[in-house]
Amino acid sequence: MGTLIQASRPWERLAMDFKGPLPASGSYRYLLTIIDEYSRFPFAFACHDMSSGSVIRCLGLLFVMFGYPASIHTDRGAVFMSQDVRAFLLQRNIASSCTTPYRPQANGQIERLNGVIWRAITFWLKTRGLGLDKWTWVLQGALHAIRSLLCTTTNEIPHDRLFRYQRRTGSAQSLPAWISTPGPVYVRRVVRPSKYDLLVDKVQLLHANPEYAHVKMPDGHETTLSVRHLAPCGEADEAGSSTEVPTVRPPSDLYALICSTEVGLICSTEVLTVGPPSPPHRSHDSIGTDVPSQTPELIRTSTGEDLETPAGSSDVYQTRTGEKVDDRCASVGSNSLIGVTCFPAFCILAC
Incomplete structure (x- = not known):
């Protein structure tokens, strides 16, 4: 069993077949259908008969508009295997191939197109109240509809996949x-x-x-x-009314983001209110020498929590709940509000 050859670019490989005989529309009783296997872009030509002359005439019109493909795939019909058609393709350096006998699946794309295009034609005839003998009147409209529909196999519209620009349709455009x-x-x-x-x-x-x-x-x-x-x-x-754009006002207070430098997590947000430094409390020992008091200094925050300095330490503040705050995260000023932004490796002080 052979391997199916797949097209890798537009207009590389075409599939061709005849459909008919159809209800006579004037002198036309056959339909020559062609499809680009890469983009699924369809073509159809009304023909008087199934002769090599009709095939050459239709292919000549197609090649003038779109150029020569690399190869054309057909079934083993006598008209496609004729010497005239083969010579016509050989002169234009176009390869030709055919399916195995009694196996239409080898040319499945064009066989499916034959059914789709005839259903589209009959739908157009029914919506316009026309008989089947007028199928040549709506042939181009049916082709336009098929070319504009999404192909579920390629997930693209055949026109867009072939020409790489969006197809404009009059029925798809609307005005607000x-x-x-x-x-x-x-x-x-x-x-x-x-x-x-x-x-x-x-x-x-x-x-x-x-x-x-x-x-x-x-x-x-x-x-x-x-x-x-x-x-x-x-x-x-x-009506002449206008809508005001709301403005975002900055907060009136400066907030301090106090974080632990050991774990790098933000602990709380508060404002430190610090009064003027008071003179250190001094006491006397047994021989009358002044000794600095060991009483811890207190700093009260705006939330009412006191920060105290442990005895003998000037760089660590300790709250009454036991939390320690490095003085790098605070700055003592005279009656000032201090904003502190802390990061894991350093602290940025903003007054």
Whole structure:
């Protein structure tokens, strides 16, 4: 059992087949279908008969528009195996291959397309109230619909996968209500002599399409602008009311982030209120010599908690709950509020 050859780029490998006979539409009774195996982009040509001349005529029209593919894959039909078709492809350096006998799965993409395109044709005929003998009238519309639908195998639209640009369809575009209805709109002010000038101008929309809008400027002259520069006027704006933008005010107090330098975690946020330093309390020993008192000094915080200095230590404050705070996280000033921001390796002091 052979290995299926897969296309790796657009227009590298085409698959081709005939569908018919179909209900006669004039003199047309057959449909030559072609598909690009990489992008799943379909083609279909109405033919009078299944002859090599019809195949060469349709392929000539296709190659003039899109160029020559690398190879074409078909079944073992007599028309595709004919000497005329093979010579036509050989002259243009196009390789050809065919399926094994009695195995249509080897050309599965084109076989599936034959069913899809006929269902699309019959749907178009039914929605327009036409008979099956008018299938040539809606053939191009059915192809346009298939080319614009998402392919679940590639997860892309066939047109986008083949041409690498978005396909525009008239039925898929719509205008918002504020653009389709004449009235006041906002237009972006491109030139602003001062940064204090307004960002937009209020203009009168006259008419618009999906790309451009015709507006009347405040000074009375009319111009054409891109719809990307327009914005709708809200009901509040039309009534003349304005909405104030809330402002964020900074806090009135300076907060200190006191953290433990040993574990690097923020412990509390408070304001240290420190009064003027008091003279050290001195006592006398038994022989009358002045000795500095060992009574710990207290520093009261704004939350009412006292920070005391242990005896003999000038660099560590200890709270009554037993927590120790390094004096690198505090600064004693005269009647000042001190903000301290602490980090694991160092402390930044902000007054």
